[in-house]
Amino acid sequence: MMYPVSLLGSALLTASLARANPYARSGVTKSVLPFQVINSTSTAEVISVKGGLDLPKLTPGVNDTTFDWWYFDAVSTGKNESVTLVFYNFGQTTLAVPYLDGPLLVQVTGTYENGTAFSKAIAASGNANFESSDRGIASEWIGSGGSYSFTGSSLDMINPSYTISIDDPESGISGSLKLQSISPSRYPCDLNIPGVTQEIIPDIYWSNAVPDADAIAEFTIDGEPLQFQGYGYHDKNWGVKPLEETLNTWYWGHARVGSYSLVWLDALAKDGKEHFSSWITKDGDVVSKSCEEQSIVVRPWGENSEYPPTTNLSAPSGYNIRYELGDGKAFVANFTVEAVTMSIGIYQRLIGPIVGGIEGEEQYEGRSLCEQFQY
Template sequence: MTDATARLGSRDQDFEQLGIDRSAVRPWEDGARTDGAPGTYEWWYFDAHLDDGAKLVVVFLTKQFTDITQPLTPMIRLELELPDGTAHNKIATFPAGQFTASSEGCDVRIGDHSFSGDLHTYRITAELDGVSVDVTLTGEVPPWRPGTGHWWFGPGRHKLFAWLPAVPQGVVRATYQVGESAPVTTGGSGYHDHNWGNAPVNELINHWYWARGEAGPYTVIASHITAEKRYADTALPVFLLAKDGRVLADDGSRVTFETLGTYRDGTTGKPVAGITRYRYRDGDDTYTVSFVRERDLAAAKLIDNLAGPKKLAARLAGFDGAYLRFTGELRVEHRTGSTLVDTHAAPAIWELMYLGPTHDRPRQGSGD
């Protein structure tokens, strides 16, 4: 028996009630949307492919989103993969008194670390356990959101999952340093988004694939979210395709999704697609976006982030959430009718987040 299906807030009354402009994203939307109190979560995310071959992820969080009952417990996650493949994955927790965040725009401070910007230019600085980064991100594709960027689950609008891609694609200038090695300064391409909500994500969403990348003149953000069983396993597609900085396609209802080459991951035990494919049709035009896995950047059981009684309770409850991050090739293909118009390929990063029980028998074309 289900409570109701989930839905994206995209109706006129949704925009009106939230005070959101359908035609433009405002700076306050990237500001603090929660106060960090129990029952809420929020994070600001950045990733980049750097020109020297390094890959970088920085996330500022109000708390570990797998346990939102806790009060404000600010965290920073930093993942740096060097050009030679050496990975440095760091997580640090800070006292609540070391956290500040503006509600008027993105200006987040955790201790001496900062994540701030104005929907166009961002500065991110962090240093964890001997790994330091100093990043400037300048947007090339304007801020965007699917509908209001708010998904509601169940009757009414009480359970919320919200998302804002403030910089779908931007130019990066980054300096990073590991230990006593010489600092490295390089350019690259990056992305920033912002998530928040007021209900445990694992009670709303079973799993999602999320990806972003650039190939030739194209920028892609693509996600396939599958709601929990109580919300009828509702598929919640997200799709943005821009070309030369101009949005070409962003109507999730026109997207079909399929998984190919599914295998069982040895670390997490989760079924993982070797290829995830999004196909967007608009009249005679078809855009096919494929992410082809080459290797893992991360594979972890979420229970390993818990400790003490919480970890024991999660184990007794059978919680088996997992997080996997991949790197590989993004392919974008545009056809008009049967005629190939153009095709481009480039490296990309994407993820699979499992929050609910594993669907052991994936259905091709659904991602479930």
């Protein structure tokens, strides 16, 4: 059943905002993303604003050369199972994803327990609605046969939660992904505070609402159940040029390793300059937060381990990941590819086991989902 966004703000937010102060209320801001690009200049939000981490970032909207997306995923604590949901608002020339007669697209991909991959792409031809306040965010993307929504509690709360819900019988997919964060929200180089840069490489921007979460996935896809508990994640990216014009490659990923939560980004821009964003928390406390040179270095190993990777290269065997912590200390991790959840010429999405810890100290086992762009 499709609900008007006003009901999203009152009904779907109720559970996720249960811990919010019921007496602390402020105005609700509403906006609509239309199923068409604008024919004018699109300006990106570069410097963070209070309460704006997870909101649309392009003003007055998306044109043919800009993009804005909301990304959610979860990887099972067991083997093979994963799900990724991406809500895209993008110009036709900007990204290597299907353009279905308009800029609004919801893409659902992942893997079943047996390792088989699935993929769905649905146009949100009925627009995308947003509501936000100091209590959180709610968004509904309306397709011809159903609706796709996400709601999140305030990022000022400790351990905020998100729920992503799908009800689309026409496309053969229904269910939900629930995320309970265990790691603070952040920008590439800073915590979630106003007045800091959101740029990760020139003309590409990043905010990370949920670096790590306990996740529960419950979906039915073409009649097949996908149900698991695992580790989840949510971020968003936006940019003012087609991705292939700004990016050569990047290695990104997130992991739970023992009591450590990891996020890494090691990117190579078209001009050959390498850019870094490191993030480690332990039991919710920050261990590493840096964009400094070599603060996080990721390199492939084994088969197909050429660096930088080139278009049409298959997935590597895994990655060596090294965080420089200062004072002569490092956190090292080794990721091994278990399953390829998505593979096209310029992109690989991978899941598998990871082992890591402070170099020279006890090493821990965990699970990871990561990606590789290769232009």
